[in-house]
Amino acid sequence: MTDTNAYTPPQVWSWDRDNGGKYASINRPVAGATHDKALPVGRHPLQLYSLATPNGVKVTVMLEELLALGHSGAEYDAWLIRINEGEQFGSGFVEINPNSKIPALVDHSGAAAQRVFESGAILIYLAEKFGAFLPAGGSARAECLSWLFWQMGSAPFLGGGFGHFYAYAPSKMKYPIDRYAMEVKRQLDVLDRHLADKPYLAGSDYTIADMAVWPWYGALVKGLLYSAGEFLQVHTYTHVIRWTDQIAQRPAVQRGRMVNRVSGDPASQLHERHDASDFDTHTQDKLNPS
Numbered sequence: 001m002t003d004t005n006a007y008t009p010p011q012v013w014s015w016d017r018d019n020g021g022k023y024a025s026i027n028r029p030v031a032g033a034t035h036d037k038a039l040p041v042g043r044h045p046l047q048l049y050s051l052a053t054p055n056g057v058k059v060t061v062m063l064e065e066l067l068a069l070g071h072s073g074a075e076y077d078a079w080l081i082r083i084n085e086g087e088q089f090g091s092g093f094v095e096i097n098p099n100s101k102i103p104a105l106v107d108h109s110g111a112a113a114q115r116v117f118e119s120g121a122i123l124i125y126l127a128e129k130f131g132a133f134l135p136a137g138g139s140a141r142a143e144c145l146s147w148l149f150w151q152m153g154s155a156p157f158l159g160g161g162f163g164h165f166y167a168y169a170p171s172k173m174k175y176p177i178d179r180y181a182m183e184v185k186r187q188l189d190v191l192d193r194h195l196a197d198k199p200y201l202a203g204s205d206y207t208i209a210d211m212a213v214w215p216w217y218g219a220l221v222k223g224l225l226y227s228a229g230e231f232l233q234v235h236t237y238t239h240v241i242r243w244t245d246q247i248a249q250r251p252a253v254q255r256g257r258m259v260n261r262v263s264g265d266p267a268s269q270l271h272e273r274h275d276a277s278d279f280d281t282h283t284q285d286k287l288n289p290s
Contacts, residue, residue, distance in 0.1 A: 038091070048076050052260045052262070069132055075275075077273070083102060104117045107129075120149065144202040148208055148209045189237070192239045218240075218243075
């Protein structure tokens with residue numbers, strides 16, 4: 001079938017400020033700050049600036065898991081960055097992440113503050129800092145890092161590819177939706193085959209690889225991402241669903257997915273997190289692990 005939305009690229013591309021759909025007002029072809037705004041700093045050494053997108057959830061889950069293990073140094077302040085309002089382009093945020101993407105972390109525990117940006121880099125940084133959820137060496141470490149970076153390379157096809165054209169583009173176009181749906185289903189098949197004979201991505205142990213993949217592909221197979229469950233027939237990926245449900249039962253995961261959340265059931269939202277006691281107003285039966 002011929003795509004009726006055919007487009008012939010000009011010889012030189014130019015920015016159409018009104019093109020881009022829902023997020024056109026905050027997307028631009030240049031980097032840097034759009035306004036001056038300092039970032040708040042709380043009382044803990046670890047300061048997280050984020051939003052509960054899948055990439056943001058990775059880090060809050062990791063921090064809550066570290067605290068559950070007894071690593072008191074993982075106490076953190078989580079500040080809300082509303083990306084739909086362009087807060088990631090404030091001067092303070094750009095200083096800690098020149099790429100203007102959440103999440104971004106600043107560690108004030110050393111002689112000089114250390115910024116860390118990109119969710120995968122933050123997971124590795126925290127795993128190495130506290131000696132947890134990342135095997136120390138050998139094949140186990142290689143397997144864990146391989147799946148972590150699989151997620152880094154694969155999720156853009158799910159998010160910026162399929163998610164954009166299926167859920168956010170100003171008009172539906174058959175070619176890009178079909179192209180990215182095919183790739184996302186291939187990725188789900190990769191995961192499903194891999195998880196058929198092992199409990200976690202890196203083998204018998206729960207690691208940062210699971211924390212990275214779960215917020216994206218776990219939400220997808222539960223029908224929570226882009227409302228695309230029926231379209232992609234996600235119920236057929238039974239091993240991914242088993243793995244998803246297993247991780248969702250972890251109390252630290254349930255807490256982590258609440259932090260910096262601004263959508264869904266109000267009982268599941270903790271806009272900012274500055275102390276473990278902040279969860280006290282949300283009883284365990286209100287947490288929704290699905």
